[in-house]
Amino acid sequence: MNNGYLLGIDAGGTKTHALVADLNGRIISGGESGPGNWEGVGLDGAFAAYAQAIDDALRTAGITRSDIIAAGYALAGLDWESDAARLESVIARLELPGPYTLVNDAFGALRAGSADGCGVVVIAGTGSTVAGRNRSGATFRTFGLGARWGDFDGAAGLVWDATRAIGHAWIGRGPATALSDAFVQAYGASDVPDLVERVSRGAAPPPDGRLAPLVFAAADAGDEIACCIVRQAGEELGKTAAAVARKLALEHEAFDVVLAGGVFRARSRLLIDALAEQVRLCAPKARVAPLEAPPVAGSVLLAFDAAGIPTPPTLRARLLDEAQRWFQTIR
Numbered sequence: 001m002n003n004g005y006l007l008g009i010d011a012g013g014t015k016t017h018a019l020v021a022d023l024n025g026r027i028i029s030g031g032e033s034g035p036g037n038w039e040g041v042g043l044d045g046a047f048a049a050y051a052q053a054i055d056d057a058l059r060t061a062g063i064t065r066s067d068i069i070a071a072g073y074a075l076a077g078l079d080w081e082s083d084a085a086r087l088e089s090v091i092a093r094l095e096l097p098g099p100y101t102l103v104n105d106a107f108g109a110l111r112a113g114s115a116d117g118c119g120v121v122v123i124a125g126t127g128s129t130v131a132g133r134n135r136s137g138a139t140f141r142t143f144g145l146g147a148r149w150g151d152f153d154g155a156a157g158l159v160w161d162a163t164r165a166i167g168h169a170w171i172g173r174g175p176a177t178a179l180s181d182a183f184v185q186a187y188g189a190s191d192v193p194d195l196v197e198r199v200s201r202g203a204a205p206p207p208d209g210r211l212a213p214l215v216f217a218a219a220d221a222g223d224e225i226a227c228c229i230v231r232q233a234g235e236e237l238g239k240t241a242a243a244v245a246r247k248l249a250l251e252h253e254a255f256d257v258v259l260a261g262g263v264f265r266a267r268s269r270l271l272i273d274a275l276a277e278q279v280r281l282c283a284p285k286a287r288v289a290p291l292e293a294p295p296v297a298g299s300v301l302l303a304f305d306a307a308g309i310p311t312p313p314t315l316r317a318r319l320l321d322e323a324q325r326w327f328q329t330i331r
Contacts, residue, residue: 004069006307007057007096008299009050010108011036011075017296018053019323020061020068021303025315027322028063030296031056037076038087046077047090054094070309071100072302074108074295079144101302105295106131106141112298112320113258113291115313117305120241120248120255120286122275124263126209128154130240134248142240152236155209155263161229162215163207166192169225177225182214183207209262216266227270233263234271238278245283254285264290297323 005028008019016036020028033052035041041049050073058064078087087102106129110121120132128151129144143149146156153160166183168174170192180192187204189195198204218226241257257279259272267290276288297320304311311319 004098005061005063005067006300006303006309007054007068007071008108008296008301008303009036009053009071009073009075010105010294010296010299011046011049011073011077012105013037013040013076016049016053017294017327018050018057019294019296019300019326020057020063021300021319023309025311025319025322027300027319027326029057029061030323030326031058031060038090039077043086043090046075046087047093050090050094054096065094065096068096068098070098070303070307071096072108072111072299072304072306073100073102074105074111074299074302075102076105078102078104099306101306103302104131104141106144107133107139108298108302109260109291109295110258110298111301111305112293112295113260113289114256115316117301118255119257120244120250120279121258121260122237122241122264123261124152124154124237124259125261126154126156128152128157128237128240128261128263130237130244132244132248132250134250135253138248140244140247142244151240152233154261155212157236158212158215158229158233158263159207159209161232162211162226165225165229167196175225178218178221178223179215179226182218183211186211186214212263213266216268216271219268219270230268230270231274234268234274235278237271238275241275241279242282245279245286250286251283252285253283254287255283256289257286258289258291260291260295293320293324294327 010017016033018031031053033049036049038046123129131141133139219230
């Protein structure tokens, strides 16, 4: 007799992932679709993305919606209390039975990366968001709207600082930097003025977060300016993580600081060490924990929470490991 399955959904601005697990934490199947942030695709577009990912996962597993006993939804675009009602109406259209947990996608990553689901998560992709939960269940999250509203700009911020340094080096205001040649070569330009002319006249796209690997590469090679940019990025993220920890009264506790997003996939020790140093000034017992598993694994754990099913360390470890291997396999 089938005892049912748990479903997790992680929806972002680029992709939507679904995972199905059994009651022992074994991954049965997964699914993937396009952007699921309703702010970019609308509520109908979000529904279509969720439904496609779910249908793919259920089809692969050979089960139906009636076999799902609980679900966890970690959704980009769930930024304000008013968003919850909007997204609950979308979830209702999916017609999945059982209880569910609905959170901003930052908290899905936190659930995946933190041993007990508490602590602080730093997500740094194109932009950045920092969120946290304490053991009393209180939560806090930054706006995630860029430097204008207090967050470091992630990969985009790294590249912004790099282009400014390149400009300063060209006009003689700042020291020379290997970033100049790196960006010129990336654009196939002849020199810095040629690069800037192409961008300013619309012949080439402006530098954006996709060029952040050039900044990390220059820093790894010892370029002083690139090192300063990466170190400053880590300090900014660390200061915000420390502020969130203080908001949640975590200063004297041991907790995980989960690192998620493309910026951390560069595995820059300079970045991570600078972040950790700032956090530990506030919370000496904090543990930095890069997220290895896909965030949707956290959504599945949220489904276990919704169902009231415990997730002991052995189950959690199995689920995270199998989730990581599942998405490596389908790629």
